[in-house]
Amino acid sequence: MSPLELIGFAFGALRGHRLRTVLSVAGVAVGIAAVVALTALGEGARRYVVQEFTSLGSNLLIIMPGKVETTGAMPFGGVAHDLTIEDAQAIAQRVGGVVRTAPVAAATETVQAGDRGRSLAILGTTAEYSQVRQVTVAAGRFLPSGEAHQSGAELVLGSKAARELFGAANPLGKTVRVGPYRFRVVGVLAPKGRSLGFDFDDLAFVPVRTAMRIFDRSSLFRVLVEMRSTDGLDQAKEDVLGLLRERHRADDVTIVTQGAVLSAFSAILAVLTAALVAIASVSLTVAGIGIMNVMLISVTERRAEIGLLKALGARNRQVLGAFLTEAVVLSSLGGLVGLGVGALVVRLFVGIYPTFPATPPVWAISLSIAVSVLVGGLFGVWPARRATRLDPVTALTGR
Amino acid sequence: MLELTGIWRTYVVGDSExxxxxxxxxxxxxxxxxAVMGPSGSGKSTLLHILGCLDRPTAGRYLFDGREVGALPDDERSHLRQHEIGFVFQFFHLLSRLTAQGNVELPMxxxxxxxxxxxxxxxxxxxAVGLADRAHHRPDQLSGGQRQRVAIARAVVMEPSLLxxxxxxxxxxxxSALEVMEVLEEMNRGGQTLIVVTHDPDVAGRARRVVRMSDGAFVEGAV
Structure with a gap:
């Protein structure tokens, strides 16, 4: 009996019990569809985060004032030194491999345009910021470059902030007030969404020294350092730390690399995906037990058939093969249907949330095919063995 | 061709044998x-199952063409059933999902x-059983007599020596009974050994030899 004939025989038997076949195929299909859809969502979440972070540039160092680690009491009641614009300049000039740096001062303040006002996050920075963070300007330009302009009165609005303050009117060249200070709007950003905790559509940029003066800040909020490449990021981090140690005479800054943040997130999301797979495998196990039940019922119901096959000279091995093939065909059919349904669910989801990159990972697809075949094999063995052990006489006479 | 010597078949039912x-x-x-005759429970079906290598004797010797087959391993007994023995059952035992043709192909x-x-x-x-025009009908589209003739076709398709x-x-x-018996006898005339278990005297009367059983033993006509 060739494998093809075995499969043909199994299909014949499954066709003979349509309802039962459909139900058990559905059982496996639900399990496989769950695996496909859930891993697609988990993988999508991971990709989404990775995309967000790589859009920042993975060659970025972020310097924050203050030490994150607890080191016990500092001698002489040591206080963290200010992180200054000069620090940022020194890093740009003296650390190898640095392309540019961008100092950032931050505050929240109400921005007035005529009679409309809106509380916005205001970031004081330099022209370099737009390149470091890949900010695109939709109209006008970003902050002017050059030392002389770091104390200027230019202001760049996020897209939503501009809309809220000016409505349909063109904000370029208009004057806005931040507290008692007057600024001239020179640019509006293209929509970008949230990134690193800031809603880029609902904020304003002003020159860094101006920001520090009007908000009465002595220390920067961050210094962003763009490196030429991701290689040697750790070395650059050491170099920057060394330079600042020298300038501040203390270890009083914390440096975060995108890589570290990214891998932390990636690890968290990998655990999330694993959890989703675990949930999905529960439903696969349920499906497997479903197949086992169906096959057991099948064996019991078809005692006469088994007895007949034996009377006709079928060997135990052939009977075993026939029932096992039936179980594997059942679960493989379920696997295929499940893949289809899962893909459909993912497609629907992407239809609703087009920005969410949900695609079932290749490993999940191949795994679910393998698992569905295996489920049939594993859970089919016991019923099939029972079938071969049936005594043909009792099977035929139904005694 | 067949020789049974001192065959016992003992079942254990609960505590008793x-x-x-x-x-x-x-x-x-x-x-x-x-023809093997006898009331139900007289052991005639058990005898047939032992002759057909579906059941094993508890004691005694069964020679098939001079070969002891009572104690052969399962696979060899399967082989024997496949090539030397054809079965026809009271309840036909056709697979309802297959056509007449498919059922006859099954042993092959x-x-x-x-x-x-x-x-x-x-x-x-x-x-040969007069059903060439019913080859693609399923069992539920056939009459009882036709079903039994399909079963006979299935039994003889491997050209066994024993039916x-x-x-x-x-x-x-x-x-229908008459038709079926005629077909069986036709096979017998072609050289196949035919053993029929029945309690219908008309069916038994058509055989050249009749043995009667009662309570697990022959009462008439054996050997």
Whole structure:
């Protein structure tokens, strides 16, 4: 009996019990569809985060004032030194491999345009910021470059902030007030969404020294350092730390690399995906037990058939093969249907949330095919063995 | 061709033992037409199952063409059933999902006969039982007599030397029974040894030899 004939025989038997076949195929299909859809969502979440972070540039160092680690009491009641614009300049000039740096001062303040006002996050920075963070300007330009302009009165609005303050009117060249200070709007950003905790559509940029003066800040909020490449990021981090140690005479800054943040997130999301797979495998196990039940019922119901096959000279091995093939065909059919349904669910989801990159990972697809075949094999063995052990006489006479 | 010597078949039912066959002796010549009669529970079906290698004797010797087959391993007994023995049952035992043709092909499927040859031989066997025009009907589209003739075609398609029929007419009306017996006897005339278990005297009366059983032993006509 060739494998093809075995499969043909199994299909014949499954066709003979349509309802039962459909139900058990559905059982496996639900399990496989769950695996496909859930891993697609988990993988999508991971990709989404990775995309967000790589859009920042993975060659970025972020310097924050203050030490994150607890080191016990500092001698002489040591206080963290200010992180200054000069620090940022020194890093740009003296650390190898640095392309540019961008100092950032931050505050929240109400921005007035005529009679409309809106509380916005205001970031004081330099022209370099737009390149470091890949900010695109939709109209006008970003902050002017050059030392002389770091104390200027230019202001760049996020897209939503501009809309809220000016409505349909063109904000370029208009004057806005931040507290008692007057600024001239020179640019509006293209929509970008949230990134690193800031809603880029609902904020304003002003020159860094101006920001520090009007908000009465002595220390920067961050210094962003763009490196030429991701290689040697750790070395650059050491170099920057060394330079600042020298300038501040203390270890009083914390440096975060995108890589570290990214891998932390990636690890968290990998655990999330694993959890989703675990949930999905529960439903696969349920499906497997479903197949086992169906096959057991099948064996019991078809005692006469088994007895007949034996009377006709079928060997135990052939009977075993026939029932096992039936179980594997059942679960493989379920696997295929499940893949289809899962893909459909993912497609629907992407239809609703087009920005969410949900695609079932290749490993999940191949795994679910393998698992569905295996489920049939594993859970089919016991019923099939029972079938071969049936005594043909009792099977035929139904005694 | 067949030789049973001191065959016992004992079942354990609960705490007690039941002797379905008690010290049975039987010889059957090649080409013979034998009827086994007796009331139900007399052991005639058990005898048939032992003859057909579906059941093993508890004690005694069973020679098939001079070969001891009572103690053969399962696979060799399967082989024997496949090539030497054809069964016809009271309840036909056709697979309802297969056509007449498919049912007749079944033994050849498990024997590994190639597809084209299966088709040809099944068609020939169906023709021999007068059902060539019903080849593509399913069992539920056939009458009882036709179903039993399909079962006979299935039993003879491997060209066995021994044909065993267990109450082949027990579920049929008079005329269908007559048809079925004629087909079986036709096979017998072609050289196949035919053993029919029945309690219908008319069916038994057509055989050249009749043995009667009672309570697990022969009361008349054996050896």
């Amino acid at each position: 039941v002797n379905a066959l008690r010290d049975v002796f039987l010889e059957v010549e090649r080409g013979e037409h034998l 499927l498990f024997a590994g006969v190639p597809r084209d040859e299966r088709r040809r031989r099944a068609a020939r066997a169906l023709e 065993l029929a267990d109450e082949p007419t027990g579920n049929l009306d008079r005329s």
